[in-house]
Amino acid sequence: MSQKQEEIRAVLRTVDDPELPNVSVADLGMVHDVLVKEGDVFITMTPTFAGCPALDFIKKNVKTAVEEMTWVESCEVHFSFEEKWSTDAITEEGKRQLKKHGIAPPPENYQPGEEWTVDCPYCGSDYTSMENVFGPTACRSILYCTSCRNPFEAMKPVVDYVIT
Numbered sequence: 001m002s003q004k005q006e007e008i009r010a011v012l013r014t015v016d017d018p019e020l021p022n023v024s025v026a027d028l029g030m031v032h033d034v035l036v037k038e039g040d041v042f043i044t045m046t047p048t049f050a051g052c053p054a055l056d057f058i059k060k061n062v063k064t065a066v067e068e069m070t071w072v073e074s075c076e077v078h079f080s081f082e083e084k085w086s087t088d089a090i091t092e093e094g095k096r097q098l099k100k101h102g103i104a105p106p107p108e109n110y111q112p113g114e115e116w117t118v119d120c121p122y123c124g125s126d127y128t129s130m131e132n133v134f135g136p137t138a139c140r141s142i143l144y145c146t147s148c149r150n151p152f153e154a155m156k157p158v159v160d161y162v163i164t
Contacts, residue, residue: 005034027094028094031043043066045062048158104154104155120143
């Protein structure tokens with residue numbers, strides 16, 4: 001990776017998802033590719049969900065942040081539906097920031113079709129239950145912790161798998 005690509009990726013770690021303050025698009029695993037041709041930057045991103053209402057905001061915020069760099073002449077942001085986003089792409093920092101917002105990261109080692117649960121982001125208890133698979137956004141569900149008695153949101157597990 002070139003130094004300019006690394007600089008761009010560092011800037012992308014400062015661009016938050018509009019629905020998740022302090023959780024960057026990079027830490028959510030949305031940045032698929034960064035291409036630099038002299039002063040022109042081309043960024044390919046993978047949306048968390050096809051119908052995500054925040055895509056226009058994300059595109060604008062990424063473009064603005066990158067074009068503030070002194071050597072960048074232009075930035076083009078493209079969302080690709082060819083690459084599939086997975087919750088496995090969320091970085092450890094992204095998971096840490098989600099918990100700070102009371103949102104549990106998706107379960108690890110999830111297998112499609114299995115029931116899933118996550119630990120409470122407030123107290124860490126695994127004594128939680130699904131209250132509603134439909135949360136405030138398409139990528140989140142609502143759960144309840146029986147230990148600390150707090151409702152909380154959790155990122156739905158999305159993994160790429162092959163049906164055989």
